[in-house]
Amino acid sequence: MAGSTFGRLLRLTTFGESHGAGLGGILDGCPPGLELAEEDLQRDLDLRRPGQSPASTSRKEPDRVRLLSGVFQGRTTGTPIAFFVANEDQRSRDYAEVATKFRPGHADWSYVQKYRGVYDYRGGGRASGRETVARVAGGAIARKLLALRGVDLHAGAVELGGIAASREEMDLAGAFDRPYYAAAPGVVPLWDERVAEAKSAGDSLGGIVEVVATGVPAGLGEPVFDKLEALLAHGVMSVGAVKGVEVGDGFAASRATGSRNNDPLLPGGFDSNHAGGTLGGISSGQDVVVRAAVKPIASIAIPQRTLTRDGEPATIVVGGRHDVSAIPRIVPVIRAMVALVLADAMLIQARMSVLP
Numbered sequence: 520m521a522g523s524t525f526g527r528l529l530r531l532t533t534f535g536e537s538h539g540a541g542l543g544g545i546l547d548g549c550p551p552g553l554e555l556a557e558e559d560l561q562r563d564l565d566l567r568r569p570g571q572s573p574a575s576t577s578r579k580e581p582d583r584v585r586l587l588s589g590v591f592q593g594r595t596t597g598t599p600i601a602f603f604v605a606n607e608d609q610r611s612r613d614y615a616e617v618a619t620k621f622r623p624g625h626a627d628w629s630y631v632q633k634y635r636g637v638y639d640y641r642g643g644g645r646a647s648g649r650e651t652v653a654r655v656a657g658g659a660i661a662r663k664l665l666a667l668r669g670v671d672l673h674a675g676a677v678e679l680g681g682i683a684a685s686r687e688e689m690d691l692a693g694a695f696d697r698p699y700y701a702a703a704p705g706v707v708p709l710w711d712e713r714v715a716e717a718k719s720a721g722d723s724l725g726g727i728v729e730v731v732a733t734g735v736p737a738g739l740g741e742p743v744f745d746k747l748e749a750l751l752a753h754g755v756m757s758v759g760a761v762k763g764v765e766v767g768d769g770f771a772a773s774r775a776t777g778s779r780n781n782d783p784l785l786p787g788g789f790d791s792n793h794a795g796g797t798l799g800g801i802s803s804g805q806d807v808v809v810r811a812a813v814k815p816i817a818s819i820a821i822p823q824r825t826l827t828r829d830g831e832p833a834t835i836v837v838g839g840r841h842d843v844s845a846i847p848r849i850v851p852v853i854r855a856m857v858a859l860v861l862a863d864a865m866l867i868q869a870r871m872s873v874l875p
Contacts, residue, residue, distance in 0.1 A: 525754065527745075528870065529661065529863040533653035535606075537642030543603035544653035546660055548866065549589070551597035553663060560584045560602060563659040564652065566695060566851040573698070573714050573843070580607060584656055600660065604652050617641075620835045621825050624817030626759075631828070648759055648845065651852040658855020661862035668865060669734040674854035675702035676846045677810070678727035680713035682706060691731055700847035702729060718843050721820030726846035728811045728853045732861055735796060737804035739864040746800025747807075747864060754856040755811050760845045761853070763812035767795020807861070811853050813845050 524532040528548045535542030564582045582604050589600030617640045621627045626646035630638045638644060662672060675694025677684045679701075688703035698707050717724050740747030748766040755764045772780050772793065782805075783790040789805055796807035818841040825835045842848065 525757065526859060526863045528866045529664075529859065531654070531657040531859060533650060533657075535650065535653070536639050536644040537606070537647030537649040538639070538644070539606060541603055541605040542649060542652045543587075543601065544657050546589070546600045546602075546657045548863075549595050549597070549600055549660060549664065550866075551595055553595040553660075553667075554593055555586075555590050555595050555600070555660065555663065556593060557584055557586050559663060560586070560656045560659045563655050563662075563851055563855065564604070566700075567651065567655050567848045569842075569848065573711065573718075582652060602653075602656050604656070606649075616835060616838070620827050620833050622817060622835060622837055623823045623825055624814075636828075642839075646759060648842075648849075651758065651849070651855075654758070654859075655851050655855045658851075658858045661855070661858040664862045665732075665858060665865065668736065670732060670736075670861060670865075671734055672730060672732045672854050672858055672861075674728060674730040674850050674857075675700050676726055676850055677702045677729045679706075679710045679844060679846050680717065680724035680726065682709050682713055683727075691729065694850070698847075700850040714843055723816035723819050723842070724844040724846070725815040726813050726844055728813060728846070728850050730809045730811075730854050730857045732796070732807040732809075732857060735802050735804070735807050735861060736865075736868075737802055739802040739861065739868055740797065740800045741867070742800055747797050747802055747860075748795070748800060750860045750864065751807075751809055751857060754860045755809060755853055758811070758849065758852055758856060760813045760816070760849060761811045762814045765795075765810040765812075766797060767808055768793045769795075769810060802864075807857070809853075809857055811849075813849055816842050816845060 524530055530547045531544055533544040561584055564584055568582045569580055585603050587601040587603055589596055589598050625643060627640060630646060673691035675691045676699050679699060684701060684703035684706040688705050691702050694700045694702050697704060699710050701707050752764045755761055780793050782793055792805045796803055796805045818837040820836055822834050822836050825833050827833050
C-alpha cells in the first residue's frame with residue numbers, strides 16, 4: 520500500500536493489520552556497528568502495550584518483538600533491519616456489526632471509498648492504532664542513533680480530557696514513571712476522575728502530548744520544503760489520532776507580539792526558546808519542542824447515527840475493547856516519530872559535509 524514508508528535516508532516501512540497475523544517493519548539506512556538487541560526495542564514497546572492504564576483497552580497483547588534481519592553478533596550490519604510482533608489476543612467477533620455499518624470518526628468510510636469496497640474492518644485493519652507498534656520499534660533504533668550524538672528525548676502527556684498539567688510542576692523526565700505518563704504529578708488524581716466519568720458514560724477523551732529533544736545540534740533541516748518543523752509535522756501528523764502539531768509556542772505565537780515572540784541572542788546563548796529549537800526551518804541548537812493534539816477515541820459505547828454499506832440510515836453502538844483515550848499509549852508513539860525525524864535529519868546533515 521502506497522504511503523507506508525517514512526523517511527529519506529533512514530526509511531521505515533511498516534506492515535500489518537490489527538487482527539491479522541501480526542505487525543512489523545523494515546528500517547533501512549541504519550549505519551553498521553550500532554549495538555542493538557531485541558531488548559532495546561522491547562523496552563519501548565512495553566510502554567505502548569495495551570492493558571496498563573485506567574484509560575486503556577482490556578485487550579492483552581504481550582507485544583514480544585522478534586528481530587529478523589540486519590543484526591549480527593549484537594550489532595547492526597548496515598542492511599535492512601526487519602522486526603515482527605505477533606497478534607495474540609484478537610477478538611474479531613466484536614466487529615460483526617462493523618462489517619455492514621460505518622463507524623463515525625473511523626477510517627471505515629474513507630478506506631471503502633479509496634479501495635473500492637475492499638477493507639479489513641476488524642479492529643480498523645491497517646487504520647488501527649495498533650499499526651503504531653512498528654513505529655515505536657523503529658523509533659527505538661532511531662533513539663539509539665541519536666544517543667550516540669548526545670541527543671535525548673523526553674515525552675509526556677500535558678493534557679487529558681481538557682485538564683492541563685501544571686507548567687510549574689512539569690517534569691517530562693519522570694513522565695514514564697507516572698500513570699498516564701503525566702508530565703506533572705499533581706494532575707494524576709484529576710485525570711483519574713475525568714477518565715472514570717468518561718468510562719461510565721461510555722464516552723472517550725482527547726489530550727495533548729509534548730516531546731522535548733535535548734542536545735540537538737544546530738544545522739538540521741533543509742530549506743525550503745524540508746524544513747525541520749515541516750518534517751516533524753509530517754511525522755507526528757501521520758499518527759492516526761493526531762489532529763494538530765505545534766513547534767515551540769505554536770498557535771500561541773499568533774497571539775504574541777514580535778518583541779515577545781523573538782528569542783534574543785546573547786553571548787551565552789539564546790535568552791528564550793519560543794521558536795521551539797528551529798529558525799528558518801533549521802535547528803538552532805536549542806531544545807526541539809513539539810506538541811501533538813490527540814483526538815478522542817472514535818469507538819464509543821453511545822448510540823451514533825451512521826449509514827450501512829448499502830447507504831441506508833442506521834444506528835451503531837461500537838462494542839468490543841477500546842481505550843477511553845489514546846493517552847498514555849500514544850506518548851511513546853509521538854516520541855518515536857520525533858526520533859525518526861531527527862535521526863534521519865542528522866544522517867542527512869552528516870552526509871552533506873566533506874569535513875570530518
